[in-house]
Amino acid sequence: MNAKEFNVLKRELSENNVQLIAVSKTKPIDRMRKVESWGHSIFGENRIEEINRKAPLLPEFYQWHLIGPLQSRKIKTLQTNITLIQAVDREKILWGLERHFQELNHVQDILLQVHIAEEESKHGFNLEQVEKIMSSNEFLQMKHVRVRGLMGMATFTPDKEQIKAEFLSLRHIYEHMKTTDELDQFNILSMGMSGDYKLAIDCGSNMVRIGSKIFGPR
Numbered sequence: 756m757n758a759k760e761f762n763v764l765k766r767e768l769s770e771n772n773v774q775l776i777a778v779s780k781t782k783p784i785d786r787m788r789k790v791e792s793w794g795h796s797i798f799g800e801n802r803i804e805e806i807n808r809k810a811p812l813l814p815e816f817y818q819w820h821l822i823g824p825l826q827s828r829k830i831k832t833l834q835t836n837i838t839l840i841q842a843v844d845r846e847k848i849l850w851g852l853e854r855h856f857q858e859l860n861h862v863q864d865i866l867l868q869v870h871i872a873e874e875e876s877k878h879g880f881n882l883e884q885v886e887k888i889m890s891s892n893e894f895l896q897m898k899h900v901r902v903r904g905l906m907g908m909a910t911f912t913p914d915k916e917q918i919k920a921e922f923l924s925l926r927h928i929y930e931h932m933k934t935t936d937e938l939d940q941f942n943i944l945s946m947g948m949s950g951d952y953k954l955a956i957d958c959g960s961n962m963v964r965i966g967s968k969i970f971g972p973r
């Protein structure tokens with residue numbers, strides 16, 4: 756993508772009040788600086804090692820989103836420089852993050868990942884699990900992890916109706932949980948990637964994670 760195409764994408768998203776996460780996983784620093792020169796500095800990576808390696812080499816104003824699954828043994832390597840951890844997909848990880856960020860005296864924003872795809876390889880909770888977690892005592896007592904919303908990935912399929920149904924199911928869970936949030940901090944619905952982001956926006960997404968469309972194939 757060149758600067759002009761990027762601006763068209765940014766305008767399309769901002770007209771819909773959708774935030775763009777430029778997914779820079781596996782891409783070198785100089786490609787990220789190019790995107791930065793187009794006026795964008797919010798990036799998504801799916802491995803914590805890659806954030807820890809790249810962040811010291813780039814300006815402090817960069818915002819980092821961890822979009823890939825987190826293993827519990829890696830929690831201790833998390834620093835306080837991640838704007839949003841998007842793919843919390845197990846209770847064990849949630850409580851582990853609370854303990855870790857308590858030690859670091861930091862409040863970490865996260866999203867719960869919901870399983871909407873038919874593929875088993877995609878991670879996440881279902882509605883009942885999200886409800887159970889968010890009404891549990893442990894959850895209500897968490898002080899160092901703040902759940903800002905939900906994230907999901909649709910099935911990799913050409914069937915637009917199926918993708919739409921999956922996105923709408925996530926939207927439904929999001930709206931349902933949102934009604935229980937008095938502080939209105941639960942306000943992020945992250946869905947949509949290069950191939951399906953337009954459909955995701957039609958279905959109510961307010962954050963898209965776009966990689967290959969911006970950076971080219973991996």
Ligand SMILES: *Cc1c(COP(=O)(O)O)cnc(C)c1O
Nearest residue numbers: 778801822948949964965966967
């Ligand atoms: C890689 C990745 C993306 C971006 O995928 P593209 O198809 O390259 O846009 C989005 N979300 C997650 C969780 C990813 O791992």
